[in-house]
């Protein structure tokens with residue numbers, strides 16, 4: 001499973017999370033976010049893959065950030081179209097399209113993105129674009145029959161280990177950890193993240 005830790009910007013926190021077992025690390029480029037990153041941190045992950053999180057950002061701006069931060073993936077949380085995703089893919093950038101899920105009907109939109117993305121990310125449907133700290137009813141995802149692998153997101157916290165282990169789906173490939181693991185916006189609790197990843201990997 002992929003463990004993605006999102007909303008990073010502090011160099012020392014990045015260094016420690018890079019050693020925590022996290023596979024991917026997210027950088028939020030959405031200006032209104034309390035965990036937005038404005039400039040390249042003095043330390044960038046050496047082990048974790050780098051994911052840029054964007055909301056309706058022009059393709060040209062995304063390309064600039066992708067180069068500056070050495071991004072491996074782009075996570076798109078706005079109303080980016082399948083064509084937008086394909087344009088980024090054609091420029092050699094791998095795309096994770098986020099969908100806000102409340103009911104099974106919200107999964108219908110994924111079909112048009114099947115050929116345009118490497119991964120989907122299923123987040124909670126709220127008025128915010130992301131980072132709400134709220135979970136959704138994961139059993140809604142039983143209705144997802146697409147081919148594209150997905151990460152589960154939205155309010156995942158340390159208390160969810162047992163429920164996450166019980167939730168199974170053929171296309172589930174990872175978990176996104178964000179606001180529920182924070183000491184302050186943009187600062188993750190390294191012990192909580194490390195323990196969560198170890199507990200999730202533990203067979204029991």
Ligand SMILES: O=C(O)c1ccccc1N[C@@H]1O[C@H](COP(=O)(O)O)[C@@H](O)[C@H]1O
Pocket residue numbers: 006007026028030033034035036053054055077121123129130131132133134153154155156176177178179180
């Ligand atoms: O974290 C943010 O502030 C954010 C802002 C705008 C778009 C996405 C954002 N983060 C992503 O939101 C989900 C859910 O986060 P949470 O666990 O509910 O706090 C996660 O995928 C983040 O990558």
